[in-house]
Structures are given as structure tokens and as C-alpha cells.
Amino acid sequence: FQSQGLEARVGSGQPSIMSGMPSLLPDCENTRELYLEIDAIVEYSAQIWKSRTGNAGTRDRTLHSKNIKVVVGLELEVLQGPSPVELDSGQPEAPGPCMSVSRIPCNPLDGKRRSAVTLPALRNRRAGQTTDEIFDVEDFVLMESPTLAALRWASPSQDQGGAPLGPVRRSAKLFPALLVLLKLRWLLRLNKAIVSLGGQRCSLHRLIAGALVDICSVQMHAHSPIPMFQAVVEAFQSRLQAAWPYFLAFVSTHEARGGLQLPSTEQSWGSGSSPGSTGSPQGAPLAQVADDIFVAWFAQQDGPRVSATEAMADLEFYQVRPPLIIAGTAKLLAWHKARDAPGTRERLRKAAQVQAHYFALTLELPRESKGEEQETTSDTTLELALSLIASPKTFNKWVCLRIMWALEGGISENGFANGSYADRFGREEFSVLRNTTTHDCGGLSSAVLDKLRDLHPPRLVGPASRFLNF
Numbered sequence: 001f002q003s004q005g006l007e008a009r010v011g012s013g014q015p016s017i018m019s020g021m022p023s024l025l026p027d028c029e030n031t032r033e034l035y036l037e038i039d040a041i042v043e044y045s046a047q048i049w050k051s052r053t054g055n056a057g058t059r060d061r062t063l064h065s066k067n068i069k070v071v072v073g074l075e076l077e078v079l080q081g082p083s084p085v086e087l088d089s090g091q092p093e094a095p096g097p098c099m100s101v102s103r104i105p106c107n108p109l110d111g112k113r114r115s116a117v118t119l120p121a122l123r124n125r126r127a128g129q130t131t132d133e134i135f136d137v138e139d140f141v142l143m144e145s146p147t148l149a150a151l152r153w154a155s156p157s158q159d160q161g162g163a164p165l166g167p168v169r170r171s172a173k174l175f176p177a178l179l180v181l182l183k184l185r186w187l188l189r190l191n192k193a194i195v196s197l198g199g200q201r202c203s204l205h206r207l208i209a210g211a212l213v214d215i216c217s218v219q220m221h222a223h224s225p226i227p228m229f230q231a232v233v234e235a236f237q238s239r240l241q242a243a244w245p246y247f248l249a250f251v252s253t254h255e256a257r258g259g260l261q262l263p264s265t266e267q268s269w270g271s272g273s274s275p276g277s278t279g280s281p282q283g284a285p286l287a288q289v290a291d292d293i294f295v296a297w298f299a300q301q302d303g304p305r306v307s308a309t310e311a312m313a314d315l316e317f318y319q320v321r322p323p324l325i326i327a328g329t330a331k332l333l334a335w336h337k338a339r340d341a342p343g344t345r346e347r348l349r350k351a352a353q354v355q356a357h358y359f360a361l362t363l364e365l366p367r368e369s370k371g372e373e374q375e376t377t378s379d380t381t382l383e384l385a386l387s388l389i390a391s392p393k394t395f396n397k398w399v400c401l402r403i404m405w406a407l408e409g410g411i412s413e414n415g416f417a418n419g420s421y422a423d424r425f426g427r428e429e430f431s432v433l434r435n436t437t438t439h440d441c442g443g444l445s446s447a448v449l450d451k452l453r454d455l456h457p458p459r460l461v462g463p464a465s466r467f468l469n470f
Helices: 002-011 018-024 031-053 146-153 156-160 175-202 205-216 226-252 286-299 308-317 330-337 342-362 378-389 397-407 427-434 446-453
Strands: 067-072 133-138 165-168
Touching: 031 175, 031 205, 031 226, 133 175, 146 165, 175 205, 175 226, 175 286, 175 308, 205 226, 205 286, 205 342, 286 342, 286 397, 330 342, 330 378, 342 378, 342 397, 378 397
Parallel strands: 067 165
Antiparallel strands: 067 133
């Protein structure tokens, strides 16, 4: 009887105990809990959607979502011959083998254009071959970028399976990073839509906060938010079936909260300067948590291949708001001071893990492109870097490798230096950074210590003369 009355109040839109239950639940600590959370959210949302729409659906293929092929790549032509040399006649000499002539954008650091460069990695390419790559992108995700949306509406032939969109003359290596951010922004839009249907019990906040904790924790392999996005989309498609196109249209009418720049007073749970918010990312705004996920994922990528400076320039080209990178180290400093205190260390661990990824990107980005809350000295920067690298059981190895790469100059595959802190360190500092020892090797419980103590007598026991000299 009580459960029937509770469901009646939920169906009528009145506040109930169930609307506040998600905020009382702990964080999702592992992958199994994340998938259970997805099942619960999709089940609640699908039931409410079907009850409100009468389970209306369509089998018209033109209304169903599609995967759009997008061609992305820099305009690059590989010629055979030596490097171009200006002759007296004004005509360049015929290029020789193992050389390439490329037309690439300006270096975002110094604004200089490299018109003729040697790319050893492309020596085996044939003449005239480009670096274009084809990506399959969901059409509703494509609309999160105004640039790609305009390209999509200008090419209606995609509806009949025509030629792919593009080519988009940007780096194909950075396009997956754009897709990760667009999918996170679409999840924000989805969250606003389903919360308007069923209240906070349908919120994605606990799911996205759990994904942030999972990505920032120490794993055998680097985790990505893409499986979470795919699981949510496939679960809704399987549950709604023919009603999926109508549900997508309903979601598209809601604005994602991540579309605006966050005020300076509402900084990220993991990147802010206040060391007080240390418990859980569930208390932070959802748009901030989504940006934290993107920063954490990006900081775990290969630095020479995927540069943060070039990625920020690409986001500006696609008209997508970049995540706010705050150069705060308060949570890292609080964890560093308390890392030898077990109780306090665990309380600060999650926030420090998130801020470590922001710390890695602030070492790489130019100072004018990030919001700095405080000036970090070279000694503090080196001390924090040593502390992170010496804690492999607290911080995953990919972010530690990116920190070392940024401090050593941040040289990308194109030969551009991206590190903004490398000029502060000398050979001695780099030697200390390379030869640091592991700090958190693990501890021994009191029971194990008592067992080891009783296995053998003390060292200074015996009839030998070395024990009698004391």
C-alpha cells in the first residue's frame, strides 16, 4: 500500500522520497556499478516516456538516426626528390626521394608557417597521397558542433548514402578528442531531457561522477568515456525501439548546460583552488564533471601525438567551447602534505587524482591560454611532479608520463615545443625527475607486522663476539 501511494505521487509530479535518493547513494566505484546505474536510469526514463507518449513510434528510416562519414585530414602531398631549392631561374629543383612538401597550418605557439618540412614518418607514402581519415559520427552528436552541423546541412546527399562530408582540413589525430567532448556534451543534453521527465531519479549525475572516478583511478589500461556513451545510447535504443527517433527529437529541444562558459566562482571539483571539496564529484555541477572527464581522458593520451595546444585550436575551429583549464594546485598540495597520514590521505585522494590531470595540461599550455589562480613556483612544480611520479598506486602511469614529457619540453611529432615550464629547469632538475624512487609501494597491516616479528629472534641476539662488544 505504501509503495502504491509513493508511485502515485511520483506519477503526479509531486515531490517524493525517491527524488532525493540518487544524491544519497555513494559513488560508483567500479565498472559493474556503472552499468547497473545505466540500466536503472534507462528503465525509469523509458517507462515514463512510454506512459506519456502512448508508446508511439515510427518505422520510417528517414527519421531514424544515422552514422555520418566525415573525412578529416591535413592537406599533405608527398613528392619524391630532394628538398626544394631556389635556382637562378626562379624554379625550384625537382624534389628527391625521402622528402616531403606539406602545407600545414601555422604553429600555434609562434605563428610561423612551415611551408616545406621533412616528415620522416611519411617517407614510404606514394606521391599525391594525403593523410585523410574517415570517421563514423552519429548525426545527433555531429549537431553539437556548429561547424560540422553547417557542413551536414550543406550536404543532404548523406541521407541517400552519398559521398562523406568534407574533407575537413584539420588534424585527423585530434578529431577523436573532439568526438569525446561532443559526446559528453550530448550526455548533458540528455540529462536535462530525462530529468524533465522523471526528476532526479533519472539524473545522469551519479553515472558521470562515477565515470570520472573510474577514469582518474589507477587501472591496468587507460579507460575512456566512449563505452559509457555507447552503453547509454544502445540501452535507450533497445528499450524504446520504434520510439527512439521521437525521443531523440525531444532531447534535441533541450539545451546542454555545458554550452556556456562557467563563472570563475564555480570552478571544477578537481581543478579549483579550495582544498575543502574533497569528498565526491556528485556535489559539483554536472557540466564541470563532464569537463573533468574530458581533461582526465585527454591528459592520459600520448603527448607527442596529441598536443593540448593544437587541440584547443581545433576546438575553436569547430566552434566548441573548450573546457576551462584552471592552474590550481591546492588539492595536490593538500594531498602531498598528508600523503603519510593514511586517514587524511584517502579523504584527499579522489580530488588529487582529478587535479593531477589539470596539472599535466597546465605544464603544457601557454600561460595566456589558461586561467591561473596562483603563480606556481619552479620548486613547487618540481616537488609536485616528483610526488606524482613517485606514487604509481595513486596516480595512473599515463598522466605521469605526460607530466614528464611536458617538463622535458613537450616536443610534439611536428617538432613544435609545447611545454611552458621546461625553460625553468636545468639538467640537475631533469636528473632528479628521472631518478625518483617509488613512494607508495604499499603498507603492512599490524597483523602482518606482528606475524613477521615473531618468526625470528631479534638481530642483536647470539653468542658471537659482535654482539658482546656493546
